[in-house]
Amino acid sequence: MIEIQNLTKEYGKIKAVDNISFSVEKGEILGFLGPNGAGKTTTMNILTGYISSTSGTVKVAGYDILENPVEVKKRIGYLPELPPLYLDMTVEEFLNFCANLKAVPAKKWKSEKQDIMELVKISHVKHRLIKNLSKGYKQRVGLAQALIGTPDVLILDEPTVGLDPKQIIEIRKLIKALGKNHTIILSTHILPEVSAVCDRVVIINKGRIAAIDTPENLSKMLSDFSRFMVTIAGPENKVRNALSEIYGVKYLEVSNRIKEDEFSYIIEADKDVDVRKPMFNKLAQLGFPILELRSLNLSLEEIFIQLTTTEEMEVQ
């Protein structure tokens, strides 16, 4: 449905988006994950034809955004980060205006209007001025605007930002439901959102793609190891040597220095080897007591941090 190839956007010397490629299948919900300033919004703005790319191609349903912008725009509903609303209009007036702007045939719009307003639950505020609505309702009106004309593709830039937890859950449910009939690209920097909603995740950092996969695979890929946090009293180099000699230990790093000769270490070990017992024995032998030992499960959060931080783990 959507094909992005070697997309680059430069602002002067800064590359906001640096040679990214991915594609989205019909009916898929793709999560676009990255820290603030990673290039999510820029990519989305290029996809929707709001700004142009420096190089690379974007195709939606086979139409190129540069060669056939009108055809592409007809197929996309866009909810930018700041919902684009005319504050001096009522909800209904605004939606009518958007339907006109998108040249939705009057008949189709007549039947569609009620459905959309029911779907995002704004029917009861349709006569109110948009400027008097709360942030959550404004977001919904923005979403309603994107749904007008039942576009094949929905592009939602941080759709749950600024909503209260109850609204967030509602909007996520809604997006999940919309995924049945639409192809959706959703950007966010909130991680649980991705595992809650998306079929596939693109992690983007500093304009580059750090990973593309399903949320499950991403967790699996990085959790072939069991991870521990262990605090040990003893000189660092000796403890390090002792730990790295243990069979099964793959990575080792000092995460924190608590006081002199007392350090916290992060250990990654093969999943099928239980390193805890040999570790205890060995350290007991050397007279370095274990003060704390706990297992670390790799959450999506940590994957994200791992993939987007440039500091590499030291391999011992």
Add this chain to the structure above:
Amino acid sequence: MLAIWKRDFKSYFNSPIAYVLIGLFMFLSSYFFNNYLSYGSSDVTSSLVSDMSFLLLFVIPILTMKSIAEDKKNGTEVLLLTSPARVTEIVMGKFLALYSVFLIMTGFTLIFPIILIVFGGPDLALILSSYLGFILYGAVFVAVGLFASSLTENQIVAAIIGFVGLFVLYTIKFLASFFSGFMYDVFTWLSINDRYTDFMNGIIDITSIVFMISLAAIFIYLTVRVIERKRWSQG
């Protein structure tokens, strides 16, 4: 295009701006009208219309300042530019909304010639020619104001740019006096007020009509370019 025209036009009348401007314009025009009448001027309408053109210098930038600048500020620009409408259609819709407000304002001033017709026998052809000149002149001014509004997201700045632009246009004949020879001819040729004066004198010259419409079209085109350029910007 129709959607934007309708929306913008309504929004001018949903806020006080159109009422205040039309009220102010009418108040000042009435004052001039009254003056000409009390002086016993022989040719009230064309003198009045030429004074009204001076008022436009202040009224138009205030009318046009929010047209595009407000969309930029509120983020509704994204909505317009990612819709299937072409930039030219968007800009034309905005222009027509502004121009409609201008025409309504002009419509109110027809009360003056009507008073003259009821109480006297003015030269009807001259009135028509003056008004034709005035609405063409207005088209150019509105287009310049629209262009100014596309340059910034700050309405006040847009109004100031618009005013300066119109002022230059208004005084271009004066600027011509600094030059001689070819440049003098160019500036004089560009002088929109000279052509406007022709209309006030009852001369309807087809080249003047084409000139005014072209000038408006150029500024509309520039507005389209400004918006498109932003899309391509690398900075």
